Amino acid sequence: MTSISKLPVDIVNPYESMLERFNIAADILGLDPEKRKRLSRPAKQIILNFSIIMDSGEERNFEGYRVIHSTVLGPSKGGIRFDKDVNLDEVKALAAWMTWKSAVVGLPFGGAKGGIICSPKTMSKTELEKLTRAYTKALIDTFGPNKDVPAPDMGTGADEMGWLMDEYSQVHGKKIYAVVTGKHLDSGGSLGRTEATGRGVSIVILLALKKLSMRPEGTTVAIQGFGNVGMHSALFLFEKGLKIIAVSDIYETLYNSNGFNIHHLIAYSKKNNNSLKGYPDATPIENSQLITLEVDVLIPAAKEDVITAGNVNDVKAKLIVEGANGPTSADADEVIQQKGILVVPDILANAGGVTVSYFEWLQNQLDETWDVEKVNRMLEEILDKSFAEVFDASEKYKVPMRIAAYVIAVHRVDLAQQNK
Numbered sequence: 001m002t003s004i005s006k007l008p009v010d011i012v013n014p015y016e017s018m019l020e021r022f023n024i025a026a027d028i029l030g031l032d033p034e035k036r037k038r039l040s041r042p043a044k045q046i047i048l049n050f051s052i053i054m055d056s057g058e059e060r061n062f063e064g065y066r067v068i069h070s071t072v073l074g075p076s077k078g079g080i081r082f083d084k085d086v087n088l089d090e091v092k093a094l095a096a097w098m099t100w101k102s103a104v105v106g107l108p109f110g111g112a113k114g115g116i117i118c119s120p121k122t123m124s125k126t127e128l129e130k131l132t133r134a135y136t137k138a139l140i141d142t143f144g145p146n147k148d149v150p151a152p153d154m155g156t157g158a159d160e161m162g163w164l165m166d167e168y169s170q171v172h173g174k175k176i177y178a179v180v181t182g183k184h185l186d187s188g189g190s191l192g193r194t195e196a197t198g199r200g201v202s203i204v205i206l207l208a209l210k211k212l213s214m215r216p217e218g219t220t221v222a223i224q225g226f227g228n229v230g231m232h233s234a235l236f237l238f239e240k241g242l243k244i245i246a247v248s249d250i251y252e253t254l255y256n257s258n259g260f261n262i263h264h265l266i267a268y269s270k271k272n273n274n275s276l277k278g279y280p281d282a283t284p285i286e287n288s289q290l291i292t293l294e295v296d297v298l299i300p301a302a303k304e305d306v307i308t309a310g311n312v313n314d315v316k317a318k319l320i321v322e323g324a325n326g327p328t329s330a331d332a333d334e335v336i337q338q339k340g341i342l343v344v345p346d347i348l349a350n351a352g353g354v355t356v357s358y359f360e361w362l363q364n365q366l367d368e369t370w371d372v373e374k375v376n377r378m379l380e381e382i383l384d385k386s387f388a389e390v391f392d393a394s395e396k397y398k399v400p401m402r403i404a405a406y407v408i409a410v411h412r413v414d415l416a417q418q419n420k
């Protein structure tokens with residue numbers, strides 16, 4: 001079994017992929033070269049070097065990043081990634097995508113992203129806490145409820161966000177909940193936040209199926225990644241009657257032509273140390289096969305650049321919905337278009353997470369607690385409206401939904417910048 005990071009995909013740079021799509025949108029909007037630079041380049045890039053004492057008593061040094069891409073529409077917003085492959089170009093791309101993502105769904109946020117090069121699965125809770133606190137200390141003047149508001153991303157979750165909030169609050173001498181989102185409920189988190197990205201993915205899939213005149217019942221799905229996004233997408237789609245016939249995590253890729261019972265699959269993974277390995281009632285397949293399976297819907301919900309020029313010719317799905325950020329590299333765009341595959345791009349498809357982050361931030365600022373029905377209803381309203389806007393723009397400009405989403409987002413940021 002091959003892990004995703006070892007796949008023989010072409011070497012692609014996610015920041016370049018972002019720029020390529022940005023430039024097509026900028027052509028449509030008629031933006032001059034100076035404006036393009038101002039809108040596309042990150043406002044600030046911070047590279048950190050800090051050390052913590054590991055459980056063994058040894059000192060270990062880490063490199064971390066925080067890239068603020070834009071604060072034009074509001075405080076910069078975006079997650080923190082703990083992963084061994086984190087690098088500055090990746091964080092730059094992810095930060096820019098946060099700007100476009102917030103803009104496309106109409107949130108009053110700019111974009112940012114952070115990361116630390118580390119292998120969180122091999123670290124103890126104590127080490128992860130020290131790492132998060134050291135990173136927060138190093139960025140104490142960068143973060144702030146009205147400046148830069150982090151959130152979870154790959155390799156981080158509510159624990160890390162709680163430590164970050166606590167560290168930030170200690171320095172300021174009072175609890176400041178709104179400095180970070182994605183927290184546990186008892187630390188000022190919002191109902192519905194954990195499952196928000198997956199819920200959003202399932203909402204846009206149902207909208208896209210309608211456009212393709214396809215019924216949800218029996219529609220076949222393959223999901224790459226069974227972390228927070230993949231797992232919750234699977235759950236909501238299963239409940240709507242779609243048939244999930246392939247799933248993968250970093251350990252295993254499973255196939256079952258009859259469709260998985262997602263409740264069983266989640267329970268198994270949780271009991272099995274968050275691994276799908278050994279799940280009965282399924283055929284293990286090669287990870288690289290998942291992308292090219294005969295399915296109606298493909299959901300890449302793991303990492304960047306998994307659909308590339310190297311495998312796009314073999315993709316058979318009618319609909320790709322990007323649960324991950326940047327899973328399709330720009331060099332695959334042309335073939336996707338020729339094949340007539342509908343792609344709901346990352347900056348729309350996975351925007352459910354940051355949308356409910358916005359609700360969490362608002363609740364913290366207003367000292368309110370919203371019930372989950374309100375959170376879910378407002379999320380659905382925002383995604384319905386944004387999906388319709390992007391779909392209509394794609395028809396108006398005769399471009400794929402991805403470019404349409406960039407056109408809307410870049411235009412909004414550009415307008416706000418002019419009015420500043």
Ligand code: GLU
Pocket residue numbers: 077078079080149150151152153154181325350351353354355357
């Ligand atoms: N990391 C998530 C994303 O990529 C959530 C960001 C947030 O909630 O600020 O969209």
